[in-house]
Amino acid sequence: MKTKNLRSISARLLSMMAFAFVLFIVSCEKDDPTPEPQATCDDGIQNGDETGIDCGGSCSVCEEPTTMAGPDLNSGTIDMEEEGMGPDFSEENENNESNPDGTWGIFGNKDENRIELEIVDNPNTTGNASSKVLKIEEEAGQEPWQGFFFDLESKVSLTAPNTAISVDVHSLRAGQKVLLKLEDSSNSAVTTGDIIKETTGEGWETITYNLSADYSGLFDRVVFIMDFGVVNDAQVNHYIDNIRVSEPVDEGTGGGGGTGNDAPTEGPTAPTADASNVVSMFSDSYDDVTVDTWLTSWSNDGQGVTAELEDIDLNGNMVKKYSKFGFVGIETSSAPVDASSMTHINFDYWTPDGTVFKIKLVDWGADKAYDGGDDSEHELALSSVTQGEWVSVSIPLSDFTGMTAKGAIAQYILVAEPWLEATYYIDNMYFSNEGGGGTGNDAPTEGPTAPTADASNVVSMFSDSYDDVTVDTWLTSWSNDGQGVTAELEDIDLNGNMVKKYSKFGFVGIETSSAPVDASSMTHINFDYWTPDGTVFKIKLVDWGADKAYDGGDDSEHELALSSVTQGEWVSVSIPLSDFTGMTAKGAIAQYILVAEPWLEATYYIDNMYFSAE
Numbered sequence: 001m002k003t004k005n006l007r008s009i010s011a012r013l014l015s016m017m018a019f020a021f022v023l024f025i026v027s028c029e030k031d032d033p034t035p036e037p038q039a040t041c042d043d044g045i046q047n048g049d050e051t052g053i054d055c056g057g058s059c060s061v062c063e064e065p066t067t068m069a070g071p072d073l074n075s076g077t078i079d080m081e082e083e084g085m086g087p088d089f090s091e092e093n094e095n096n097e098s099n100p101d102g103t104w105g106i107f108g109n110k111d112e113n114r115i116e117l118e119i120v121d122n123p124n125t126t127g128n129a130s131s132k133v134l135k136i137e138e139e140a141g142q143e144p145w146q147g148f149f150f151d152l153e154s155k156v157s158l159t160a161p162n163t164a165i166s167v168d169v170h171s172l173r174a175g176q177k178v179l180l181k182l183e184d185s186s187n188s189a190v191t192t193g194d195i196i197k198e199t200t201g202e203g204w205e206t207i208t209y210n211l212s213a214d215y216s217g218l219f220d221r222v223v224f225i226m227d228f229g230v231v232n233d234a235q236v237n238h239y240i241d242n243i244r245v246s247e248p249v250d251e252g253t254g255g256g257g258g259t260g261n262d263a264p265t266e267g268p269t270a271p272t273a274d275a276s277n278v279v280s281m282f283s284d285s286y287d288d289v290t291v292d293t294w295l296t297s298w299s300n301d302g303q304g305v306t307a308e309l310e311d312i313d314l315n316g317n318m319v320k321k322y323s324k325f326g327f328v329g330i331e332t333s334s335a336p337v338d339a340s341s342m343t344h345i346n347f348d349y350w351t352p353d354g355t356v357f358k359i360k361l362v363d364w365g366a367d368k369a370y371d372g373g374d375d376s377e378h379e380l381a382l383s384s385v386t387q388g389e390w391v392s393v394s395i396p397l398s399d400f401t402g403m404t405a406k407g408a409i410a411q412y413i414l415v416a417e418p419w420l421e422a423t424y425y426i427d428n429m430y431f432s433n434e435g436g437g438g439t440g441n442d443a444p445t446e447g448p449t450a451p452t453a454d455a456s457n458v459v460s461m462f463s464d465s466y467d468d469v470t471v472d473t474w475l476t477s478w479s480n481d482g483q484g485v486t487a488e489l490e491d492i493d494l495n496g497n498m499v500k501k502y503s504k505f506g507f508v509g510i511e512t513s514s515a516p517v518d519a520s521s522m523t524h525i526n527f528d529y530w531t532p533d534g535t536v537f538k539i540k541l542v543d544w545g546a547d548k549a550y551d552g553g554d555d556s557e558h559e560l561a562l563s564s565v566t567q568g569e570w571v572s573v574s575i576p577l578s579d580f581t582g583m584t585a586k587g588a589i590a591q592y593i594l595v596a597e598p599w600l601e602a603t604y605y606i607d608n609m610y611f612s613a614e
Contacts, residue, residue: 068119071222072153073165077244080119080132087134087150089117095149097484108146108225113139115148127204128168128241136226136238144559145538145595147225151185158216158245160302163419166208166246169226170239171199177228180209182219188599190218193355193384193535196228204241210248210419212326214358229561231582248419264425267317268348268390273432279337280430281330284317289337294320296329305420312425319350323423327415336368336408339397342431346394350425356417357382357424361400361409368408378402379413384535386564394432394568444605447497448528448570453612459517460610461510461592464497469517474500476509485600492605499530503603507595516548516588519577522611526574530605536597537562537604541580541589548588558582559593574612 040047041059049057056062069085071078080086087104095102106115116137122130136148156165169178176199184190192215197207226238270285271278280286282294295309307325311318322328339345349357358381365374378400382393397406416422450465460466462474475489487505491498502508519525529537538561545554558580562573577586596602 070153071150071243073156073243073245074154077242079130079242080134081130082132086119086132087117089119089150097482100484104148104150106146106148108143110141110143110146113142115142115146117148122241123237123239124170124203128170130168130241133170133239133241136224136240138226138232138236138238140232140234142232144227144229144231145225147179147223149183149221149223152220152222155184155217155220156182156215156245158211158213160213161247162245163213163215164208164210164246164248165243166206167243168204168241169199169207170204170241171202172227172236172238174199174201176226177230178207179223179225179228181223182211182215183221183223184219185221188221188601191598192219194597195355208246208249210417210421212356212415212417212419214415250421262352264314264319264350264390267314267319268350268392268427271346271392271428271430273346273430277433278430279339279342279432281332281337282320282426283428283430285428286430289332290335292331292333294330295322296331299328300324300326300420303420317427319425319427321423321425322414322416324420325414325416325422325424326419327413330412330414331410332412333364333370333410336364336410337431339406339409339431341433342397342406343433344394344396345429345431346392347429348390348392348427350390351385351387351416352423353418354385354387354416354422354424356415356422357385358415359395360411360413360415361397361403361406362411362413363403363405364408364410365405366408368410370410374405376402376404377411379415381415383533383567384565386566390427391566392428397431442532444494444499444530444570447494447499448530448572448607451526451572451608451610453526453610453614457613458610459519459522459612461512461517462500462606463608463610465608466610469512470515472511472513474510475502476511479508480504480506480600483600497607499605499607501603501605502594502596504600505594505596505602505604506599507593510592510594511590512592513544513550513590516544516590517611519586519589519611522577522586522613524574524576524612524614525610526572526612527609528570528572528607530570531565531567532603533598534565534567534596534602534604536595536602537565538595539575540591540593540595541577541583541586542591542593543583543585544588544590545585546588548590550590554585556582556584557591559595561595570607572608574614577611 041054044053046053050059051057052062068082071085071087078085089104093103095105118135119132120135122133177196179194179196181194182192195209199205275286278286280288281291282288300307303326305324307328308323310321312321358379360377360379362377364370365372367374380395380399416424455466458466460468461471462468479487483506485504487508488503490501492501538559540557540559542557544550545552547554560575560579596604
């Protein structure tokens with residue numbers, strides 16, 4: 001019995017102790033001095049049940065973060081603002097070999113120096129009150145043609161009167177050359193070509209690039225080179241802002257990088273095609289068919305500027321002078337031209353300021369009536385325009401693919417830029433059933449004229465006329481480096497004359513590295529070129545200095561661009577070495593870099609490359 005009572009007392013005691021412990025725990029919890037965090041909604045701290053700083057939970061709903069819209073010139077101004085429009089320059093969007101679908105990219109970077117792009121606070125609100133702008137940071141020593149591009153959300157619509165692109169630029173100095181080019185992102189051959197404008201001072205200013213309604217719907221890529229032709233000796237920052245479609249500006253006359261000549265003093269060389277193979281519209285060399293008008297009433301229609309036409313006598317050679325025109329019409333409507341047996345249309349042009357020239361042919365079909373249901377037409381643009389000299393053009397009629405007949409050609413529309421300001425002189429406009437040596441040639445059939453410089457005054461790299469020095473390679477391994485397209489080189493025999501053919505190149509390297517050329521006693525570098533499609537050609541010379549070693553600390557270099565490129569014929573080039581001002585020595589020239597456009601598509605034939613003392 002005693003044992004039973006002891007067990008009962010122990011059980012009661014244990015129960016009481018457990019109850020007391022629970023009471024102690026509860027008491028401690030109630031006495032805990034640390035309060036539950038509370039949302040204050042105005043302390044600048046995320047606390048309580050807030051899901052953001054002072055928002056969410058028991059506070060007001062958090063706002064969605066602001067996202068900059070993608071760049072679309074059809075929707076407004078690319079203003080770089082957080083609530084506006086601008087490119088996304090993030091690393092994952094960069095266009096390169098591993099990401100060919102990227103929406104932005106850079107080009108022309110040298111070594112590890114590369115452009116850096118970033119949308120930043122506006123460093124100077126004088127002249128531009130925007131909060132955000134695009135900063136383009138360039139390191140010292142970069143290529144003079146280094147630039148960047150970004151893609152648009154849609155292809156740009158250009159309709160009158162808004163047929164230009166304007167951009168605010170923070171200029172480093174008066175005369176800074178800012179290059180703009182528009183392209184089709186899926187086909188870089190579809191382009192406006194390079195358009196270069198010079199700034200007028202320092203700080204913010206607006207630059208306007210006049211274009212044309214004919215470009216509407218073609219381009220969705222914007223390309224910039226901020227200081228074209230300049231190699232910086234220190235890091236510089238460029239800024240641009242407010243890229244938009246705008247009305248064109250009055251650019252005056254004589255612009256566009258011309259030669260300074262305002263008008264021709266003589267006519268072009270007379271054509272030599274046999275008259276029996278010609279249907280002539282205007283030429284002193286042939287009998288002309290009836291042309292009803294050389295300036296239709298609808299020329300420049302709706303543009304607010306009247307195109308002008310004058311007949312000019314150049315020492316007995318009559319030519320047509322068109323000025324202030326964007327587009328002009330010519331008609332043989334009363335007797336449409338039957339060009340069924342013809343193969344080419346030919347003409348000569350001379351311009352002091354033109355940058356673009358197009359020609360459209362319209363055939364009125366079997367009924368020889370306008371808009372009779374069987375009309376067909378096609379427009380072609382010259383791949384390049386040369387200023388200050390007569391240029392002969394011969395275009396195969398087969399290139400006018402949209403014109404499905406050629407038995408009743410009745411309208412001829414000429415289009416030019418700068419829009420409503422261009423001046424062109426025209427002569428020798430005729431159809432022929434043989435080519436005229438112009439843009440229709442795909443390759444040369446003969447070599448250039450042999451050079452005549454005395455061999456004792458020459459250091460030749462490649463010429464049948466001289467003994468050549470050792471050239472280690474005519475196509476370096478770094479040619480087109482990083483571009484995703486392999487440049488091609490062929491040695492071509494033109495009736496016993498060997499020439500170099502480069503194709504698919506943006507830039508190619510040539511090296512005399514094992515024995516750099518000592519051109520100390522030379523004054524010029526010379527070469528001949530022939531191209532069916534080239535529009536730009538540049539050459540860079542690199543001297544390796546006294547140590548004759550690459551990157552030895554005393555290297556120097558300079559790049560020059562030809563002022564114009566002529567297609568379809570051999571052109572001899574001779575450039576004074578003194579023009580390569582950045583190349584401070586010429587006793588160990590080891591590298592020669594050729595640059596061409598259209599980028600990665602150009603074809604050039606090269607011959608007779610040599611140094612000379614003249």
